[in-house]
Amino acid sequence: xxxxxxxxxxxxxxxxxxxxxxxxxxxxxxxxxxxxxxxxxxxxxxxxxxxxxxxxxxxxxxxxxxxxxxxxxxxxxxxxxxxxxxxxxxxxxxxxxxxxxxxxxxxxxxxxxxxxxxxxxxxxxxxxxxxxxxxxxxxxxxxxxxxxxxxxxxxxxxxxxxxxxxxxxxxxxxxxxxxxxxxxxxxxxxxxxxxxxxxxxxxxxxxxxxxxxxxxxxxxxxxxxxxxxxxxxxxxxxxxxxxxxxxxxxxxxxxxxxxxxxxxxxxxxxxxxxxxxxxxx
Amino acid sequence: xxxxxxxxxxxxxxxxxxxxxxxxxxxxxxxxxxxxxxxxxxxxxxxxxxxxxxxxxxxxxxxxxxxxxxxxxxxxxxxxxxxxxxxxxxxxxxxxxxxxxxxxxxxxxxxxxxxxxxxxxxxxxxxxxxxxxxxxxxxxxxxxxxxxxxxxxxxxxxxxxxxxxxxxxxxxxxxxxxxxxxxxxxxxxxxxxxxxxxxxxxxxxxxxxxxxxxxxxxxxxxxxxxxxxxxxxxxxxxxxxxxxxxxxxxxxxxxxxxxxxxxxxxxxxxxxxxxxxxxxxxxxxxxxxxxxxxxxxxxxxxxxxxxxxxxxxxxxxxxxxxxxxxxxxxx
Numbered sequence: 001x002x003x004x005x006x007x008x009x010x011x012x013x014x015x016x017x018x019x020x021x022x023x024x025x026x027x028x029x030x031x032x033x034x035x036x037x038x039x040x041x042x043x044x045x046x047x048x049x050x051x052x053x054x055x056x057x058x059x060x061x062x063x064x065x066x067x068x069x070x071x072x073x074x075x076x077x078x079x080x081x082x083x084x085x086x087x088x089x090x091x092x093x094x095x096x097x098x099x100x101x102x103x104x105x106x107x108x109x110x111x112x113x114x115x116x117x118x119x120x121x122x123x124x125x126x127x128x129x130x131x132x133x134x135x136x137x138x139x140x141x142x143x144x145x146x147x148x149x150x151x152x153x154x155x156x157x158x159x160x161x162x163x164x165x166x167x168x169x170x171x172x173x174x175x176x177x178x179x180x181x182x183x184x185x186x187x188x189x190x191x192x193x194x195x196x197x198x199x200x201x202x203x204x205x206x207x208x209x210x211x212x213x214x215x216x217x218x219x220x221x222x223x224x225x226x227x228x229x230x231x232x233x234x235x236x237x238x239x240x241x242x243x244x245x246x247x248x249x250x251x252x253x254x255x256x257x258x259x260x261x262x263x264x265x266x267x268x269x270x271x272x273x274x275x276x277x278x279x280x281x
Numbered sequence: 282x283x284x285x286x287x288x289x290x291x292x293x294x295x296x297x298x299x300x301x302x303x304x305x306x307x308x309x310x311x312x313x314x315x316x317x318x319x320x321x322x323x324x325x326x327x328x329x330x331x332x333x334x335x336x337x338x339x340x341x342x343x344x345x346x347x348x349x350x351x352x353x354x355x356x357x358x359x360x361x362x363x364x365x366x367x368x369x370x371x372x373x374x375x376x377x378x379x380x381x382x383x384x385x386x387x388x389x390x391x392x393x394x395x396x397x398x399x400x401x402x403x404x405x406x407x408x409x410x411x412x413x414x415x416x417x418x419x420x421x422x423x424x425x426x427x428x429x430x431x432x433x434x435x436x437x438x439x440x441x442x443x444x445x446x447x448x449x450x451x452x453x454x455x456x457x458x459x460x461x462x463x464x465x466x467x468x469x470x471x472x473x474x475x476x477x478x479x480x481x482x483x484x485x486x487x488x489x490x491x492x493x494x495x496x497x498x499x500x501x502x503x504x505x506x507x508x509x510x511x512x513x514x515x516x517x518x519x520x521x522x523x524x525x526x527x528x529x530x531x532x533x534x535x536x537x538x539x540x541x542x543x544x545x546x547x548x549x550x551x552x553x554x555x556x557x558x559x560x561x562x563x564x565x566x567x568x569x570x571x572x573x574x575x576x577x578x579x580x581x582x583x584x585x586x587x588x589x590x591x592x593x594x595x596x597x598x599x600x601x602x603x604x605x606x607x608x609x610x611x612x
Contacts, residue, residue, distance in 0.1 A: 127296075128303045131570040133532030136550070140562055143554050144311050220431050224536055227433050228551065240431070247437050247540075250445055260434040267429040275425075 026276045029269035036266050040087035049077035051084035052235045069258035073249060078242070078258050085237035085259075089219060092153035092238075096218035099157025101211050104164025109203070111165070112172030113195060122165070129162035138221055142230050149232040152225040156218050167210055171203035178202075209278040216270035223263055239263045290582055297578045304570035305360055305563075309353055312559045312566075339369065356563075365564040370556050375564045378549065386545035388461065389537065390530040393468035394523070400469060401476035401519075402512075408481050409488060409511065410503045421481065427474035432533055436467040436540035455543045464541040468533045472526045479522045483515040517588050524580035528573035 022030065039046055049067075056074065063070045069078035111122040129137070141155035175181060181198050189197070223240030225231055231238050234245065239259045246255030359366060365375040407420040443449045443463055450459035487493065488511065496510050531546060538547035546565060553561040 124299065124303060127300045128307050128570075131300055131304045131528070131573045132308070132566055133528035133569050133573065135529070135532035135535060136566055136569055139535065139550065139554060140308065140311055140566055143557065143562065216429065220429075223431050224433060227431070227536070228539060228554075230554070240433075243431070243434060243437070250441060253441055256434070256437050256441070260431070260437075264430050264434070268426065271425055271429055 022276060026272055029272040029276075032265055032269045033273065036086055036090060036262075039083045040090040043080075043084045043087065046083050047077065047080040049080035051076065051080040051237055063254055063258070070252070070254045072245070072255055078255065081237040081242055082239065082259050082262050085239055085242060086262075088149055088232070088236060089222065089239050089263075092149050092156075092222050093215050093218040095150065095153040096156035096160060096222065097211050097215050099154060100160030100164045100214055100218075101207065103157070104161040104166075105168045105207060107161065107165040108168025108170075109172055109195075109200075112169040113176065113191075113199065119169075122169075126162045126165045129159075130166075134159045135221065135224065138225060139228075139230070142225060147230045149222070149226070149236065149238060152222050152231045153218070155225070156221045159221070160214050160218065163214070164207065164210065168203055168207060171206050172199055175199045175202040206278075209274045212270060212274040212277060216267040216274070219263065219267055219270070286585065289585070293578060293581050297574045301567075301571055301574050302357070304574070305357060305567045306353065308563050308566045308570075309356060312563050313349070313352070339372075360567060365567075366560040368553075368558055368561055370553075370558045375561050378561060379546070379564060379568065382545050382549050385456070385543060386531075386534050386538070386547065389464055389468060389534060389543065389545060392461065392465040393472065393530060393533075394527075396465055396469040397473035397476055397526075398519075398523070400473035401480055404473070404477045405480040405484055406507055409484055409507060424474035424478045424481070427470050427477075430470070432467060432471060432536045433540050435470055436464070436537060439463045439467060440540070455541050460541060460543075464537050464543060467540070468530060468537045471533065472529060475526055476519055476522050479518050480515060483518050484511055487511055487515045517584070520580050520584060520587070524576045527576040528569055531569045531572065 021027070043051075053076070055071075059071060059073055067077050067079065069082060072078055072081070107122050107126065111119045111126075137159040138152075138155040141158050142152050145151045145154065176199060178198075181194055184194055184198060219239075222231070223238070223243070226238040226240030227244040229244070231241060234241065239262060242259040243256050243263075246252075246259065249255050356366065363376065365379070367373065368375055368378060371378075404420055404423050408417055411417045411420060440463070443459070444451065450457050450463065455461075455464070493506070493510060496506055501509070534545055534547035535550050536547070537543070538545045539551055546568075549561065550565050552558075553565070
């Protein structure tokens with residue numbers, strides 16, 4: 001009896017709230033991502049150095065208290081360049097994710113909800129997008145629309161459309177066949193009502209962790225495009241571009257390691273948050 | 282199954298052919314239609330120094346003065362007969378240009394794939410035998426860490442440590458054995474992470490089965506248990522993941538070859554992007570799509586033969602509906 005009632009209670013209870021405190025690694029990840037976002041919103045608050053104008057006398061200094069990440073070949077503070085570069089790296093990753101979620105989500109939603117020949121046609125389209133290696137796809141798109149950071153972000157977003165479409169489609173189909181959707185339909189709910197009220201909220205639950213994961217992934221792809229020189233030219237200081245410039249000075253490894261560590265820490269944090277969202281939901 | 286298999290194979294084959302053709306058309310649309318008229322804008326770029334007559338010649342030779350649909354048709358029929366057109370820069374056949382650099386990329390990609398599988402198996406083996414308090418968690422975090430490091434950073438760090446510090450290879454001589462080895466490691470690391478994630482999930486599942494408990498109870502040492510009983514049933518999902526990562530080997534070669542200064546498909550793409558040599562780009566991207574579709578086709582055809590439990594659902598449902606392998610995060 002007790003067993004039964006707890007089981008029943010567990011099923012009837014309102015959806016489990018997220019634990020108030022995330023585990024320590026997730027908390028650290030959240031703090032770091034918050035810091036990076038703060039860097040991109042108000043870089044001036046975090047460093048007193050100018051990211052563009054250097055002090056030639058101070059060129060190629062090692063990391064110290066005055067210059068946390070050292071200075072580059074023009075005597076510019078590398079920490080300042082990383083902090084001021086984060087705005088462009090974070091914004092472009094955000095643009096890429098929004099494009100992927102909106103375009104991919106729409107394709108997946110239409111395919112899953114309408115089914116039939118629409119589904120077949122869209123499925124082939126997604127197959128085509130998947131067949132082209134993601135990075136190569138981003139490269140040809142950015143070649144077609146021109147080299148700058150926003151275009152690199154758009155290209156990265158296009159290369160992510162297929163994955164979102166696939167996940168969205170399978171979620172929509174899963175929800176569409178659920179009993180409560182059938183009940184809503186039988187009690188007179190219109191297709192639009194069901195779509196907006198049941199299918200979308202349920203599908204978004206698994207799209208959200210994927211979107212967060214893709215934010216990290218987009219940072220990597222955009223950094224790679226910037227590294228190859230397909231983003232904004234210097235004196236922009238995208239993280240990938242900083243690493244690309246730093247590689248020409250192998251005797252001063254912090255020029256590579258400092259921006260690389262920030263990139264890795266950001267992506268690692270974002271991935272950890274995504275995994276946490278996936279397991280708590 | 283025997284009765285259903287030929288139908289299944291035929292349908293998958295037809296589907297693969299359709300996807301390859303559509304991928305070609307899609308690439309054609311992206312490179313030649315999207316941005317207005319990039320071709321003449323490239324040709325008229327003063328840096329390229331073409332005279333008006335030369336431009337007219339190139340436009341005529343490439344057939345760029347014809348309507349887009351006619352261009353697409355002739356380009357597509359060329360593709361089907363193995364003729365990939367002429368480079369806009371050098372006017373050499375694109376097929377020859379690709380054939381020249383392909384061996385180098387094949388060596389890099391196959392050694393990277395081999396290293397990735399070895400690395401993934403080693404990590405996955407570790408997660409099964411290393412006790413929790415001696416760093417199993419760390420091993421389990423490896424795939425996630427590998428996927429968080431930009432590929433070019435791995436390459437730069439390896440060059441810095443083993444090239445400059447230890448002097449194992451010179452960047453000036455990118456085809457030496459050590460340089461190839463480290464380039465392959467660079468390319469292998471993100472791939473190994475994806476294989477390891479799926480392998481670990483699959484091993485964890487198999488390790489909970491009764492027959493493993495029996496084998497363990499008979500006193501089988503962990504290594505024998507792993508090689509004789511765990512690895513084979515767990516490696517089936519890995520076939521699918523490997524097929525999915527084949528395309529990434531080609532995409533990743535772009536970064537790796539640039540960082541290590543190798544010649545290959547990747548550096549050909551890099552060069553063609555900077556000179557906007559669209560026929561070459563179109564050819565490489567279609568080639569990558571062909572490789573990806575074929576490797577997935579082989580995986581899908583082999584899978585039911587390897588695992589008789591698999592029901593041939595794929596014969597009806599489109600491939601997009603196939604569930605993503607459990608851990609494959611960043612595709």
